[in-house]
Amino acid sequence: MEAQKYVWEGAIPLQIHLHESQVTALPPPPPALILAPRIGYMPLLASLIKPYFSSTLPPGVDTIWFDYNGIPLKWYVPTGVLFDLLCPEPERPWNITVHFRGYPGNVLIPCEGEDSVKWSFINSLKEAAYIMNGNCKNVMNMSQSDQSELWNSVMNGNLEAYQRVSSKLKLATFDDEYRTLCSQKSQQSFGETDLTAQVNTGRVPIRLYVLSIREDFDDLDEMPRIDCWEKISYINRPVEIHQEDTCFTLHDALKTLLPELFSDESLTNVKLGGVDFQDAVRNPNEDVSSDKVVEDHGKNAHKHPEAGHISSGGEIKLIRIQGIEPKLEIPFSWVANNLINPDYFLHICVYVKVAQ
Amino acid sequence: MSQEEVAIEAIKHALKALKKRHLVEEGAHAPAYIALSRPIISQGSEWKEKAENLEMELQQCYKAQSRLSEQLVVEVAESRALKASLQEKETALAEMEKEMTQTRDECSRLKADLEEKVKALELVLGEREELKAQLEQLTIRATNAEAENKKLVDRWMLQKMQDAERLNEANALYEDMIERLKASGLEKLAREQVDGIVRRSEEGAEFFSESTVPSVCKHRINAHEGGCASIMFENSSGRLISGGQDRSIKLWDSTTGSLSQSLFGCLGSVLDLAITHDNRSIIAASSSNNLFVWDVNSGRVRHTLTGHTDKVCAVDVSKVSSRHVVSAAYDRTIKVWDLQKGFCTNTIMFHSNCNALCFSTDGLTICSGHVDGNLRLWDIQTGKLLSEVAAHSLAITSVSLSRNGNVVLTSSRDNSHNLFDIRSLEVCGTFRTTGSRVASNWSRSCISPDDNQIAAGSADGSIYIWSISKGDIVSTLKEHTAPVLCCAWSGLGKPLASTDKNGVVCTWT
Numbered sequence: 045m046e047a048q049k050y051v052w053e054g055a056i057p058l059q060i061h062l063h064e065s066q067v068t069a070l071p072p073p074p075p076a077l078i079l080a081p082r083i084g085y086m087p088l089l090a091s092l093i094k095p096y097f098s099s100t101l102p103p104g105v106d107t108i109w110f111d112y113n114g115i116p117l118k119w120y121v122p123t124g125v126l127f128d129l130l131c132p133e134p135e136r137p138w139n140i141t142v143h144f145r146g147y148p149g150n151v152l153i154p155c156e157g158e159d160s161v162k163w164s165f166i167n168s169l170k171e172a173a174y175i176m177n178g179n180c181k182n183v184m185n186m187s188q189s190d191q192s193e194l195w196n197s198v199m200n201g202n203l204e205a206y207q208r209v210s211s212k213l214k215l216a217t218f219d220d221e222y223r224t225l226c227s228q229k230s231q232q233s234f235g236e237t238d239l240t241a242q243v244n245t246g247r248v249p250i251r252l253y254v255l256s257i258r259e260d261f262d263d264l265d266e267m268p269r270i271d272c273w274e275k276i277s278y279i280n281r282p283v284e285i286h287q288e289d290t291c292f293t294l295h296d297a298l299k300t301l302l303p304e305l306f307s308d309e310s311l312t313n314v315k316l317g318g319v320d321f322q323d324a325v326r327n328p329n330e331d332v333s334s335d336k337v338v339e340d341h342g343k344n345a346h347k348h349p350e351a352g353h354i355s356s357g358g359e360i361k362l363i364r365i366q367g368i369e370p371k372l373e374i375p376f377s378w379v380a381n382n383l384i385n386p387d388y389f390l391h392i393c394v395y396v397k398v399a400q
Numbered sequence: 401m402s403q404e405e406v407a408i409e410a411i412k413h414a415l416k417a418l419k420k421r422h423l424v425e426e427g428a429h430a431p432a433y434i435a436l437s438r439p440i441i442s443q444g445s446e447w448k449e450k451a452e453n454l455e456m457e458l459q460q461c462y463k464a465q466s467r468l469s470e471q472l473v474v475e476v477a478e479s480r481a482l483k484a485s486l487q488e489k490e491t492a493l494a495e496m497e498k499e500m501t502q503t504r505d506e507c508s509r510l511k512a513d514l515e516e517k518v519k520a521l522e523l524v525l526g527e528r529e530e531l532k533a534q535l536e537q538l539t540i541r542a543t544n545a546e547a548e549n550k551k552l553v554d555r556w557m558l559q560k561m562q563d564a565e566r567l568n569e570a571n572a573l574y575e576d577m578i579e580r581l582k583a584s585g586l587e588k589l590a591r592e593q594v595d596g597i598v599r600r601s602e603e604g605a606e607f608f609s610e611s612t613v614p615s616v617c618k619h620r621i622n623a624h625e626g627g628c629a630s631i632m633f634e635n636s637s638g639r640l641i642s643g644g645q646d647r648s649i650k651l652w653d654s655t656t657g658s659l660s661q662s663l664f665g666c667l668g669s670v671l672d673l674a675i676t677h678d679n680r681s682i683i684a685a686s687s688s689n690n691l692f693v694w695d696v697n698s699g700r701v702r703h704t705l706t707g708h709t710d711k712v713c714a715v716d717v718s719k720v721s722s723r724h725v726v727s728a729a730y731d732r733t734i735k736v737w738d739l740q741k742g743f744c745t746n747t748i749m750f751h752s753n754c755n756a757l758c759f760s761t762d763g764l765t766i767c768s769g770h771v772d773g774n775l776r777l778w779d780i781q782t783g784k785l786l787s788e789v790a791a792h793s794l795a796i797t798s799v800s801l802s803r804n805g806n807v808v809l810t811s812s813r814d815n816s817h818n819l820f821d822i823r824s825l826e827v828c829g830t831f832r833t834t835g836s837r838v839a840s841n842w843s844r845s846c847i848s849p850d851d852n853q854i855a856a857g858s859a860d861g862s863i864y865i866w867s868i869s870k871g872d873i874v875s876t877l878k879e880h881t882a883p884v885l886c887c888a889w890s891g892l893g894k895p896l897a898s899t900d901k902n903g904v905v906c907t908w909t
Contacts, residue, residue, distance in 0.1 A: 050418040057429035079426060079433045092437075095444040136425060291403045293410075367425070368417035374410035383414075 047382035051366055052203045054082035056127050057137035058089075060110075062097045066144050069100040077137065081201050082124025082367065083386055085161045086110050086117055088199060093142055106144040109152060113269055116148050119155045120164045125391040128364040129253050130270055132395065151273075162195050165387055172249040172388035173215055175282045182213045198386045206386060215388055248380045252279040252301055254394045256358065285377055294379055295372035298363070298394075305358050305396065362395035613853065613865060614896045614908035617879045619657035623650055624903035629842060630673045630684075631899045633890040640888075640897050642905055643670025643684050649694070654895055654907050663694045665701040671842065672756075674715045676722035681739075683725055685712035691727050693739065705737050707744050713842055714756045720763035726780065728754035734768060736780045746783045750776075755841055756798045760822060761805030767822070769796030769810055771841075775820060789825040791818055798844040802851045809854060811845040813838050817856055819868065831856075831866045833873055839883035839901070846889045846896075855896055857884025863898055863908075879906050 060076045067073070076096035080089055090108045110117040112130055117140070121129075127138055147154070155161070170180040186194070190209050197205035254277045255270065270276070283297045299306045363369060366383045384390050624644025631642045639660070640652040647669060651661040668688030675682050681702065682694045691705035691712055708729035718724040725737040730753050736746040750770070757768040765786065766778045775791040778784070792812030800809045807828055811817045815837050819828040837859040845856035853874070854866045861880035866873055882901040889896050895907040 047415055047418060050415075050422055053426065054422065055426035055430065057425065057433060077433050077436050079430055134424075137429065291407065293407070366418070367421045368414060370414040370417070371410040373406045374414055375407045378407075378411050378414075 049203065051383060052083060052201055052206075054124060054367060055079040056082060056123060059137040059139045060089075060093055060096075061139065061141045062100065063141050063143045065146070066097070066102065067100055068102045073097055073100050075139075076142075080123045082122065082127075083198065083201070084123055085119060085121075085165075086123055086126070087119050087155050087161050088158060090157070097142070097144075101144055107147040107155075109143050109147055109155070110140050111143065112138070112140045114271060115273065116151050118152060118273075119161065120153075122385055122391060124367060125251075125253065125393065128367055129255065129276065129393045132362070134367075158199075165195065165198065166191065168387035168389055173213070175247050175249040176215055176388070182215070186213070210386075246285045246377075246380075247282040248285060248297075248376070249282050249389045250280070250297075250301065251389050251391045252281065252394065253277075253392065254279065254302070254396055256396050256398045257361070258398055283376070285380070292376045293372060294363070294370060294374050294376050297376045297379075298360075298372070298392075302360075302394070305360055358396040358398045360394060361397050362393075364393040365390070612894055612909065613867075613875050614855075614877065614894065615875055616909055617877070617906050618895060618909050619654070619905075619907045620879065621652065621657055621905045621907075622903060623652070623899065623905040624648065626669070626903060627885070627901045628899035628903045628905060629669065629671055629885050630844070631886045631897050631905065632673050632675065632888045633897065634675060634679050635677055636891045637679070638890055638892060638895070640905070640907070641673055641675065641682060642899060643673045644903055645669040646903075647686075649673070649682065649684055651696075652905070654890065654897065657907065661696075661699060663699055665694070666692050668711070671711060671713045672715045674717040674725070676717050677719050678722055681717075681722060683715050683717055685715040685727055685729075687711040689729065691715060691725070691737070693725075703739060703742060705735075705744070707735060707747075708733065714754060714768075716758045716766070718759050718763035719761055724759075724763060724780065726757060726759065726766050728757050728768060734766070734778070736783070746780060748778055748783045755796055756800075756844070758799050758801045758808070760801065767799050767801070767808050769799040769812075771795040773812060773814075775799065775808070775810055775825070777822075777825070787825055789820065791820065792816065795841055797838055797841050800844070800846050802847050803849050804851060807847075807851070809845060809847050811838055811843060811856055813841065817845055817854060817866075819854075829868060829871060831871070833864060835860065835862070836864050839885060842885070843883075844886040844888070846887050848889050849891050849893050853889075855887045855889060855898075857887050857898055857900075859883040861900065863887060863896075877908055879908075880904060 056079070058076075058078045058080050060078055062073055062075075064072070073096060076093055078089055078092050080086070087108060093108070094106075109119070112126075115130065117126055117130075127134070131138060166183070170183045173180040173183045190212065193205060194209040196202070197209065256275055256277065279301060281301060283300055285292050363372070365379065370379065370383075380390060623642045624646045626645030628642050628644040630644075631640065633640055633654070638654040640654045641649060642652065643649045643666075647664070647666045649663040649666065649670060650659055651663075652658065653660050663682065663684075666684055666686050666688070667690060668686035670684045671687055672685040673682065680696055682696055684692050684694075686692060689706070689708045689710060689712065691703075691708075692701050693703035693705070694700065695702045705725070705727070708727070708731055710729050710731035712727050712729040714728040716726050718726075723739050725739060726734060727737065728734045732749060732751060732753055734748040734750065734754055734757065735744045736748075737743070738745045752770040752772040752774070754768040754770050757766050759766055764780060766780055768776050768778065769791065770776065773790060773792040773794055773796060774788050775796065776788040777786040779786055791810045792814050794813035796810050796812045798809070798811040801822070802808070806822060808820050808822050809817060810820065816830055816832040818830050820826065821828055831854055835858065836856065839857060839859040843857060845854060847854055847868075852868050854868060855863055856866075857863050857880075861878065861882060861884060863877040863880075863884055864873055865875040865877070877898075880898065880900040880902075882904070884898050884900050887896065887898045895909045897905060897907050899905050
């Protein structure tokens with residue numbers, strides 16, 4: 045599918061600066077220019093970055109971590125999501141700083157290199173499988189070679205290889221009439237046959253990132269800088285698509301996810317406009333636990349149950365998926381089939397203005 | 401617009417947005433980035449490769465160096481060793497040379513020595529030859545001399561032997577002569593002895609007197625009250641000694657029939673009498689378990705021999721010494737007394753009581769006659785039984801020795817009298833007759849001094865006389881009215897005396 049290709053080939057130009065505390069040689073090394081795949085993860089870039097700075101590093105053991113504008117970047121969040129979330133006005137190239145020492149253990153969970161990232165990915169996959177099928181047997185029974193092939197395909201951005209392996213997993217897809225309508229190259233299997241995926245009710249695994257902003261702004265570049273994770277709430281709740289609903293749009297999906305922000309239910313009303321809501325209490329929502337498998341059937345696994353509630357009285361300023369801002373009328377099933385990450389999760393970034 | 405159319409619009413819009421993004425992001429930047437990174441990457445890899453290669457080379461160089469240095473060490477060590485051995489060899493060589501010169505000198509010296517020795521040897525050999533020749537000669541002479549020597553020795557031996565033979569002959573002749581002389585001497589003596597003249601005045605003449613056969617009663621004496629059990633004559637005299645029931649001993653002159661002496665002191669009836677060969681002491685055996693020894697001249701009791709525990713029924717004194725007295729008592733003992741010591745020196749115990757006993761002539765042996773009818777010979781010094789013989793079937797009552805001491809007369813309750821050769825204990829003769837009954841256990845009989853006649857009393861009061869040579873009764877003497885207890889013959893040949901139970905003593909000639 046065309047959309048999937050775009051999604052997989054997506055890459056963000058990064059300009060990586062070495063933090064001045066790490067510089068031991070004069071003159072300080074120039075920033076490294078790296079293309080980071082959107083579906084990849086930051087720690088995987090270590091091997092590409094090290095050559096640029098290896099000569100200037102102080103002696104000792106390196107633990108790589110990144111930050112943007114002082115915010116340490118969470119390594120288990122795909123690069124594309126981080127970019128969409130933290131740069132309201134996309135900054136190309138994205139200037140981030142790399143550190144090799146002084147890992148902020150109080151903010152970030154430890155990362156021991158490529159293996160940690162791989163296990164994090166596999167866990168997300170299991171979580172997605174559970175949400176979609178009710179069990180994660182298919183992921184757990186994957187052979188060692190399949191697992192490594194899958195991971196390698198993700199690391200290298202090899203869509204064909206990925207599709208080969210992931211088709212064996214037989215994860216459900218969502219019946220989407222619009223598949224054929226929107227692409228000339230139809231009948232290309234999105235990975236599995238419809239027979240196995242005939243579910244009346246499909247659950248879409250979703251990771252929702254909501255950035256709450258107090259100040260008012262009209263333009264994105266006027267948005268004040270994000271300086272801490274506390275402003276971002278994380279919701280991990282699947283959305284159910286009912287088959288009968290021929291037209292379940294993104295808007296409907298968002299309504300189920302963030303009901304507080306949609307008090308008057310008219311489709312047209314919910315364009316990005318200023319709707320005043322009441323004051324909100326923001327609950328900091330920090331660590332995303334992607335390792336937690338969903339136990340309750342049909343329930344949402346929240347780290348902080350109360351953190352799911354965004355303040356009522358907010359106005360959605362921006363919705364970003366895979367770097368684009370889709371219309372709210374877009375069928376959600378299309379979104380669920382085409383814009384998901386390799387771990388079968390749909391990452392959605394939402395900017396919400398909260399009234400003071 | 402229908403919902404569908406709206407949806408399709410939205411999707412299209414999304415796709416457009418994705419395209420745009422692509423153009424803006426990776427589309428715009430990718431080439432430049434790739435271009436920029438390639439050199440670095442390639443460079444990096446180039447450098448890496450270079451570095452790796454250099455490292456490998458270095459390692460190899462190091463290895464090579466270590467190998468070379470090892471070799472070097474080895475070589476150095478070898479060369480040092482070789483140097484050292486070379487040094488040694490040189491010193492050894494020098495030494496060898498020195499030694500060699502020394503040995504050469506020695507060698508020359510030895511050669512000189514050798515020549516001298518050889519010369520000397522030749523000289524010596526020559527001398528040896530000469531000596532050998534001399535030796536031969538001498539040996540020949542020696543052998544000759546030995547041969548002569550031997551011959552001479554043989555001749556000498558021969559001479560000696562001849563001499564010895566002659567001597568032997570001479571000796572033999574001499575011995576012969578001596579023998580003949582002896583023999584002729586003995587013949588002469590024998591002839592002299594056989595035709596001997598016995599002169600009556602000489603001592604020992606009485607040995608040759610012939611005893612007469614008694615036939616007439618000369619005296620009849622009432623000697624003792626109650627009975628006279630024992631009578632005897634003094635040695636070689638006519639004095640008669642009698643001992644009786646009345647505890648007295650009386651001495652009579654047998655020619656006159658008168659009492660000459662009485663001895664008192666006996667505590668019991670006198671059962672037997674004995675007199676020493678010198679006629680000085682009289683010993684009486686008493687029924688009071690004692691023996692009394694009187695001195696004849698003083699008439700006093702000199703010894704009392706105590707020790708028996710029952711009546712003493714027989715006593716005899718040695719004919720050789722007057723020291724040893726032997727007594728037999730009814731306590732089954734025979735005691736040997738030493739009169740000088742004054743006590744019993746030996747006690748012989750025997751199960752059968754002894755009724756009569758007598759000394760042998762040499763005084764070393766006793767003959768005893770026992771109740772069991774056996775005659776026994778004892779050695780008085782050891783007290784051992786020498787020999788015994790079953791003399792009679794009943795108790796022996798009398799044992800008396802002949803004058804010559806060769807035969808002993810035994811009388812027994814079985815009314816027979818036997819003569820025994822004392823050495824062989826063989827019966828020489830037996831005498832009995834009807835009517836002759838031995839009166840009591842202690843009836844004594846006797847032999848005549850010429851050893852030819854036997855006199856024995858009988859219970860009917862008569863006395864029978866047998867001749868030993870004839871073996872027959874030659875006389876019967878009747879006078880007594882009571883059983884005859886004891887007979888005694890004088891050493892002079894006559895008279896014969898007898899006693900009976902009434903105490904009457906008769907003498908017969």
